[in-house]
């Protein structure tokens with residue numbers, strides 16, 4: 001049986017803003033098993049990065065309120081004090097970002113920065129350097145020995161992303177959070193980076209939380225998918241559930257807007273209407289004003305989560321309509 005690694009239970013994140021609190025993430029629950037690739041997909045601003053940053057407590061402006069549980073290996077790390085979380089960050093849960101230049105130090109060679117993580121495990125400098133070269137080969141860094149001595153600005157975008165993955169590999173985390181890891185890269189390099197991520201899972205059984213607005217990536221690599229809209233998970237299931245049998249009107253519209261032929265490289269298309277102001281925190285379904293099937297109830301009551309199968313669920317009042325249009 002697959003073993004659960006991470007479980008979010010009713011995670012809520014509210015940011016303090018000028019006119020009150022913005023509900024960026026509301027009652028998000030899902031779980032990721034060891035070795036699983038779990039994609040979180042949704043339009044810009046729907047709360048994907050907020051979830052990732054909450055897990056590692058990386059929300060830097062300190063203007064947020066986080067509620068709910070974040071179980072990692074069965075322990076609620078949302079209750080950890082900062083020092084306890086420090087032991088998990090990087091070592092157990094690694095994170096790679098869209099733009100590696102933001103995370104790499106410009107004044108040290110990339111090899112040195114990867115070695116730093118290895119030295120934390122109390123190995124000699126020589127042994128650490130040998131491991132850097134091995135990891136650079138694992139991430140298919142061209143000319144590994146030479147490029148270990150390169151500074152971040154001397155490398156291409158794809159190479160820098162390889163350095164980021166190498167830094168994570170150096171610590172062999174159980175969970176890797178990849179926040180739009182290939183958005184800034186061209187298609188060929190994107191495919192290579194995805195392969196490296198998949199190999200990472202196969203070789204080390206690392207679970208991967210892949211954050212993206214690119215449905216093509218999801219279809220290509222994910223085992224499971226959570227579809228987010230305006231801070232909420234509206235539907236989740238296996239990649240087959242979501243692509244072949246979408247139940248929520250939002251997921252269905254997203255699927256319809258991806259023409260068959262381009263499904264595999266499709267990015268999310270725009271849907272008429274706009275996301276509601278999340279500071280108002282009104283009751284009802286957040287997708288109501290854009291939903292073609294909305295009825296009065298959708299304005300007044302939050303929809304409950306309904307199970308389609310053990311692995312597939314969605315939150316919508318319109319079970320019958322939605323089922324028939326699926």
Ligand SMILES: Nc1ncnc2c1ncn2[C@@H]1O[C@H](COP(=O)(O)OP(=O)(O)OP(=O)(O)O)[C@@H](O)[C@H]1O
Nearest residue numbers: 015017022024043044045046047048049050051061
């Ligand atoms: N520090 C902050 N203070 C106030 N509001 C914030 C803060 N960070 C994010 N937000 C808001 O929270 C909501 C969710 O943002 P988030 O960055 O998590 O979305 P996202 O899905 O990751 O978007 P993208 O794909 O563009 O990165 C947005 O409305 C955003 O404007």
